[in-house]
Amino acid sequence: MREARAVERTVIVQLDFGSDDFLGQLEEVRLLALSAGASIAAEVHGRRASPDPATFAGKGKVLEIAAVAAAANAALVIFNHELSPAQERNLERALSCRVVDRTRLILDIFAQRAQSAEGKLQVELAQLDHLATRLVRGWTHLERQKGGIGLRGPGETQLETDRRLLGARVKMLRQRLARLERQRGVQRKARQRGEMLNVSLVGYTNAGKSTLFNALTHAGAFAADQLFATLDTASRRLWLPEVGHIVVSDTVGFIRDLPHTLIAAFHATLEATVQADLLLHVVDAASPDRATQIAEVEKTLSTIGGADVPQIIVMNKADLTGLPAAVERDEYGRICRVRVSARSGEGLPLLRQALAEVALAKRRDVRSKSAVPDAPALSTSLSEPLASMASPAGPSAEPVQNPVSSL
Numbered sequence: 402m403r404e405a406r407a408v409e410r411t412v413i414v415q416l417d418f419g420s421d422d423f424l425g426q427l428e429e430v431r432l433l434a435l436s437a438g439a440s441i442a443a444e445v446h447g448r449r450a451s452p453d454p455a456t457f458a459g460k461g462k463v464l465e466i467a468a469v470a471a472a473a474n475a476a477l478v479i480f481n482h483e484l485s486p487a488q489e490r491n492l493e494r495a496l497s498c499r500v501v502d503r504t505r506l507i508l509d510i511f512a513q514r515a516q517s518a519e520g521k522l523q524v525e526l527a528q529l530d531h532l533a534t535r536l537v538r539g540w541t542h543l544e545r546q547k548g549g550i551g552l553r554g555p556g557e558t559q560l561e562t563d564r565r566l567l568g569a570r571v572k573m574l575r576q577r578l579a580r581l582e583r584q585r586g587v588q589r590k591a592r593q594r595g596e597m598l599n600v601s602l603v604g605y606t607n608a609g610k611s612t613l614f615n616a617l618t619h620a621g622a623f624a625a626d627q628l629f630a631t632l633d634t635a636s637r638r639l640w641l642p643e644v645g646h647i648v649v650s651d652t653v654g655f656i657r658d659l660p661h662t663l664i665a666a667f668h669a670t671l672e673a674t675v676q677a678d679l680l681l682h683v684v685d686a687a688s689p690d691r692a693t694q695i696a697e698v699e700k701t702l703s704t705i706g707g708a709d710v711p712q713i714i715v716m717n718k719a720d721l722t723g724l725p726a727a728v729e730r731d732e733y734g735r736i737c738r739v740r741v742s743a744r745s746g747e748g749l750p751l752l753r754q755a756l757a758e759v760a761l762a763k764r765r766d767v768r769s770k771s772a773v774p775d776a777p778a779l780s781t782s783l784s785e786p787l788a789s790m791a792s793p794a795g796p797s798a799e800p801v802q803n804p805v806s807s808l
């Protein structure tokens with residue numbers, strides 16, 4: 402949609418309202434800013450009981466930010482918070498430079514990354530939604546002022562035109578998206594009816610989903626130490642010995658407080674993502690924030706209808722934690738957690754085995770439902786791959802026979 406912009410000197414502002422994860426959130430906004438292409442010139446932190454309604458930060462803090470921004474010759478101030486349109490406006494006036502809040506920052510990264518026609522439409526829709534609230538609120542604000550002094554100016558006409566154009570564009574984008582969604586729905590139904598297992602990689606941004614996707618499928622998906630490196634869903638077939646092909650999809654990562662405009666615009670894609678037979682929930686096991694990140698992913702999954710889809714937790718980046726590859730099984734004997742390193746490849750045989758078990762279970766299920774005549778032959782072929790994989794002769798078999806209980 403847009404060319405990557407020139408590097409902008411940026412000041413990051415984060416206020417502490419009593420969060421128990423101030424440092425984790427600070428680390429995250431740094432990575433977000435860098436992912437958007439900003440250069441971080443300075444940071445301002447502070448503590449407050451609650452946001453100031455007019456300027457979010459208090460008077461003294463706003464003066465401090467202004468001084469820091471001027472000294473750093475910054476063109477942009479990023480607030481790692483959600484600002485109201487009025488707060489944004491007031492701050493821009495007080496700081497004499499552009500102010501971007503967390504939502505707009507994330508929207509900007511999405512806008513830079515979108516590749517597919519659908520992704521671009523979704524990001525534009527989210528941006529217009531975001532802009533619309535600002536225009537509408539700006540408009541009421543202006544209306545009130547102008548009503549007071551009884552003047553009508555070009556600014557008002559401009560806003561009115563923009564608003565009408567905006568409405569038309571939003572409508573057109575929604576129609577185009579609906580068409581693409583219908584097409585995809587048809588493809589998905591066809592896929593789901595089959596015996597082939599559909600697996601989606603989900604997880605917090607930067608957890609290593611694309612790296613794992615590449616390691617499993619030998620696809621060339623873009624993986625980078627950036628937030629939201631992936632925006633478009635990519636699917637590849639993965640061949641598993643004794644099972645055949647399964648389909649694995651790599652998707653957009655989740656983040657704390659994913660802007661609701663984005664969830665709304667990406668709803669169809671996200672929903673399609675989680676309508677898989679199995680979710681591989683990839684976790685950056687080396688991150689000190691992994692517990693919060695897991696909880697955030699669970700939260701997002703439940704808003705997009707994915708809470709009930711079977712899940713295997715993949716504790717990734719084992720090379721950084723120094724812990725060995727391992728699997729953990731639930732009370733029914735099904736693999737529920739795997740520890741791997743997508744980078745070194747350690748533990749991937751265990752993950753493939755977990756996928757094979759689920760794929761075979763789905764096949765069994767589909768065949769028993771449709772009561773195909775060759776069902777008895779299946780039970781033989783089913784037991785073979787599992788037995789051969791569980792054989793102590795196989796290099797990946799050992800940890801499966803001795804599952805660890807605390808990954």
Ligand SMILES: Nc1nc2c(ncn2[C@@H]2O[C@H](COP(=O)(O)OP(=O)(O)OP(=O)(O)O)[C@@H](O)[C@H]2O)c(=O)[nH]1
Nearest residue numbers: 607608609610611612624625629630631654743744
């Ligand atoms: N040390 C180590 N780094 C890893 C591993 N897996 C991924 N990474 C690194 O983590 C960073 C993020 O990896 P990606 O695969 O792009 O992560 P992602 O979850 O797809 O991220 P988004 O698409 O941005 O949501 C990259 O720098 C990877 O090289 C791993 O097993 N070990």
Ligand SMILES: [Mg+2]
Nearest residue numbers: 610611630631
């Ligand atoms: Mg990715």
